[in-house]
Amino acid sequence: MPIATRLLIALAGCAAVSFVAEILIQPEEHGAWWHGVAGFDLAIGFAGCGLLVWGSKLLGQLGLQQPEDDHPEDEP
Amino acid sequence: MQPLLHPALVLLAAAPLVAMLRGHARRAVLLAAPLLAMAAALGAPAGHHGVVDLAGQSLVLVRVDPLSQLFGLIFTGITFIGAVYALHVDRGGEQIATLVYAAGGLGVVYAGDWITAFVGLELMGVASLLIVWFGGSVRARMAGFRYIFMHLTAGALLFAGIALLWSSGAGLSLEPLASDAGLGYSLILGGVLINAAVPPVHAWLTDAYPEASVTGTILLSAFTTKTAIYLLIRAFPGVEALAWVGAIMAVYGAVFAVLENDIRRLLAYHIVSQIGYMVAGVGIGTALALNGAAAHAFSHILYKALLLMGAGAVMQATGRRRLTELGGLARSMPVVTTLYLIGACSISGVPLFNGFVSKPLIVSAASDHGLTGVEWLLTIASVGTFLHTGLKLPYFTFFGPDRGLAPVRLPSNMIAAMSLAAVACIGIGIVPGWLYARLPLPPVDYLPYTADHVFSTVQLLVGTAAAFLLMRGGLGGKPTVTLDTDRLWRRPIWNAVGGLARGTARLGHAWRAGVNIALAGVTDVLQSPFHLATPAAPPYDADRHRLPIGATVVWIVVGIVGLVLAIWRQGGI
Numbered sequence: 001m002p003i004a005t006r007l008l009i010a011l012a013g014c015a016a017v018s019f020v021a022e023i024l025i026q027p028e029e030h031g032a033w034w035h036g037v038a039g040f041d042l043a044i045g046f047a048g049c050g051l052l053v054w055g056s057k058l059l060g061q062l063g064l065q066q067p068e069d070d071h072p073e074d075e076p
Numbered sequence: 077m078q079p080l081l082h083p084a085l086v087l088l089a090a091a092p093l094v095a096m097l098r099g100h101a102r103r104a105v106l107l108a109a110p111l112l113a114m115a116a117a118l119g120a121p122a123g124h125h126g127v128v129d130l131a132g133q134s135l136v137l138v139r140v141d142p143l144s145q146l147f148g149l150i151f152t153g154i155t156f157i158g159a160v161y162a163l164h165v166d167r168g169g170e171q172i173a174t175l176v177y178a179a180g181g182l183g184v185v186y187a188g189d190w191i192t193a194f195v196g197l198e199l200m201g202v203a204s205l206l207i208v209w210f211g212g213s214v215r216a217r218m219a220g221f222r223y224i225f226m227h228l229t230a231g232a233l234l235f236a237g238i239a240l241l242w243s244s245g246a247g248l249s250l251e252p253l254a255s256d257a258g259l260g261y262s263l264i265l266g267g268v269l270i271n272a273a274v275p276p277v278h279a280w281l282t283d284a285y286p287e288a289s290v291t292g293t294i295l296l297s298a299f300t301t302k303t304a305i306y307l308l309i310r311a312f313p314g315v316e317a318l319a320w321v322g323a324i325m326a327v328y329g330a331v332f333a334v335l336e337n338d339i340r341r342l343l344a345y346h347i348v349s350q351i352g353y354m355v356a357g358v359g360i361g362t363a364l365a366l367n368g369a370a371a372h373a374f375s376h377i378l379y380k381a382l383l384l385m386g387a388g389a390v391m392q393a394t395g396r397r398r399l400t401e402l403g404g405l406a407r408s409m410p411v412v413t414t415l416y417l418i419g420a421c422s423i424s425g426v427p428l429f430n431g432f433v434s435k436p437l438i439v440s441a442a443s444d445h446g447l448t449g450v451e452w453l454l455t456i457a458s459v460g461t462f463l464h465t466g467l468k469l470p471y472f473t474f475f476g477p478d479r480g481l482a483p484v485r486l487p488s489n490m491i492a493a494m495s496l497a498a499v500a501c502i503g504i505g506i507v508p509g510w511l512y513a514r515l516p517l518p519p520v521d522y523l524p525y526t527a528d529h530v531f532s533t534v535q536l537l538v539g540t541a542a543a544f545l546l547m548r549g550g551l552g553g554k555p556t557v558t559l560d561t562d563r564l565w566r567r568p569i570w571n572a573v574g575g576l577a578r579g580t581a582r583l584g585h586a587w588r589a590g591v592n593i594a595l596a597g598v599t600d601v602l603q604s605p606f607h608l609a610t611p612a613a614p615p616y617d618a619d620r621h622r623l624p625i626g627a628t629v630v631w632i633v634v635g636i637v638g639l640v641l642a643i644w645r646q647g648g649i
Binding site for chain 1: 330331332334335440443444448451455456459460463527528531532533534535536537538539540541542543544545546547548550551554555556557558559560
C-alpha cells in the first residue's frame with residue numbers, strides 16, 4: 001500500500017477519534033456558536049487548505065509568479 | 077539594591093575583543109558574552125535607571141519591568157543559540173556585527189524613552205545591513221541596499237515623529253501614545269510598522285533575510301521585527317485597526333508562501349505571517365491579547381530560529397536552497413530532519429510544542445473581544461502555517477522525490493544549537509506556566525490544555541494534512557520568482573535615487589567647470605598686469621607678456637626703496 005494512502009488512513013483515524021471525542025466531551029462555553037459544532041475545525045482545516053492553495057495559485061497565474069530569468073540578481 | 081549592568085553593554089564590550097582575538101579565545105568570548113548578558117538581564121533590578129536630562133526632557137536609558145525582562149531574556153538567549161550555531165564561522169566582521177545588532181535590540185527593549193529606543197533601532201539598522209551583506213552574493217548586496225533604504229525611511233519617520241512629539245511638549249517616555257498626538261503619532265506608528273514588516277512595506281524582510289549568510293539569518297529573524305512588536309505593545313495597545321492589519325498580514329504571508337520555491341524565502345513569508353498574529357494581539361489590546369503578543373514573540377523567536385537553522389543546515393550541506401532542487405534528505409540528514417520537524421510542530425501549534433501555548437492566547441482574545449473576522453483570518457493563517465512549514469517544506473525537502481544529493485557533514489555546533497532551540501520549544505510547550513509567569517500583565521489564567529482546545533487543534537491539523545496529501549502533486553515548487561509589493565517601487569525609487577545622484581554629479585561638474593574658468597581668468601591677470609592693459613591682445617603668452625626676471629628684480633628694488641623713502645618722509649625712521 002503506498003505510504004500516502006497509509007497516511008490518509010491514519011489521518012482519517014485521528015479525525016474519527018477527535019470527532020467522537022468532541023461529541024462526547026462537553027465543549028467550553030465561550031466563543032461563537034460554531035465552536036460547538038462537532039468536526040467544525042476538521043472542515044475548516046480541509047477547506048481552508050484548499051482555499052489557500054487555490055487562491056494563491058490563482059494569484060500566481062495572474063502574474064505574481066514570473067520566471068527566474070526575468071529578474072536577474074543584479075537588478076535594483 | 078543590585079547594581080545594574082546593561083545587557084547591551086556586555087555585548088558591545090565583547091565586540092572589540094572579538095576583533096582582537098582569534099581561535100578558541102574568540103569563540104570563548106562569543107559564547108560567554110551572551111551568557112553574561114543574560115545574567116545581567118536576569119539580575120537587572122526593576123525600575124528606571126540612568127535618567128538623564130536632555131534639553132528639558134528626561135531620558136530613561138534603562139527601564140526594567142516584566143515586558144523588558146521577557147524580551148531581554150529571549151534576546152540574550154537567542155544570541156547565545158546563534159553564537160553556538162555560528163561557532164565554526166571565522167568571519168570576525170560578521171560576528172562583531174551580530175553582537176552590535178543584538179546590543180541594539182537590547183538597547184531598544186530596555187529603553188524608557190523614544191530617543192534611547194531610536195538610537196538602538198539605528199544601531200540595529202546599520203549592523204543588520206552588514207549581516208545581510210555578509211551573505212556575500214550580488215543578490216545580497218543589492219538586497220542590502222533595498223533593506224537599508226527601507227530602514228532609513230522608517231528611521232526618518234520615527235525621528236520626525238519624535239521631534240514633533242518633543243516640540244508639542246508631549247513627553248517622550250515609552251508609554252501608550254495618545255491618538256490625539258496628531259502627525260507625530262502617525263509618523264511614529266508608520267516607522268514602527270515598517271520595522272514590523274507590515275504589508276505593503278514588508279518586502280524588505282522577504283527580500284533581504286533569505287540573502288544573508290546562513291548563520292546571520294538566525295539573528296535577523298529574531299530582533300528587528302520583535303523590537304517593533306515590543307514598541308507596538310508599549311505605545312499602541314488597543315489600536316483596533318492593528319487587529320485587522322495583523323490578521324490580514326497573517327493570511328498575506330501564508331498566501332505568498334504557497335508560491336515560493338526558495339526554502340528560506342518561504343520561511344521569511346511565514347515570519348510576516350506570524351508577526352501578523354502579534355500585531356493583531358496588540359490591536360485587540362486586552363490583557364490576554366497583549367500577553368499573547370508577548371508570549372508569541374517569545375515562542376516565535378525560538379521556533380523560527382530552529383526552522384531557519386534547519387534550512388541553513390540543508391543549504392550548508394547541499395549547497396541548494398530551492399524546493400525544486402531538494403528532496404529525499406531525511407535518510408542522509410535524519411537529525412536535521414527531526415529537529416526541523418520539532419520547529420515545524422511548534423510554529424504549527426501542535427500540542428506539546430510552544431506555538432500551542434502562545435498562539436491561542438491571541439486567537440481566543442479575538443474571539444472574546446467579538447472580533448469574529450479577525451479570529452477567522454487568524455485561523456485560516458494557522459492552516460497556511462501548517463501547510464507550508466509543517467507539510468510542504470519538509471515533504472519536498474526531506475521526504476519528497478530523492479534527488480540523489482550527497483550532503484556534506486555538518487559541524488556539530490550547528491546541531492547543538494538546533495537541539496538547544498528544540499529543547500526550549502518542547503519545554504515551553506510542556507510547561508507553559510514557566511512562560512505565563514513571565515508575561516507582562518499577570519495573572520494569566522489561560523489554560524491551553526483543555527480537551528476542547530486539544531481536539532479542535534488536532535482536527536484543524538488533520539484536515540489540513542488530508543487536503544495536503546490530496547493536493548501535494550500541485551504544491552511542489554516551480555522555478556519562478558514571486559512578485560511582491562516591492563516591485564511597485566523598486567524601479568521608480570532606483571531611478572529616482574540614480575537620477576538624484578546623476579543630477580548632483582552634473583551640478584558638481586558644472587560648478588567645478590565654472591570655478592575653473594573664473595580662476596583661469598584671474599590667474600591670467602595675476603600672472604601679468606599687462607593683460608589688463610591689452611584686452612584685445614591675443615591669448616596669454618608667457619614669452620610675450622611676462623616680464624624678464626631682471627626687470628622684475630629692478631621693479632622690486634625700486635618698490636622697496638620707494639617704500640623706505642615714504643616711511644622716512646613720514647618720520648618713521
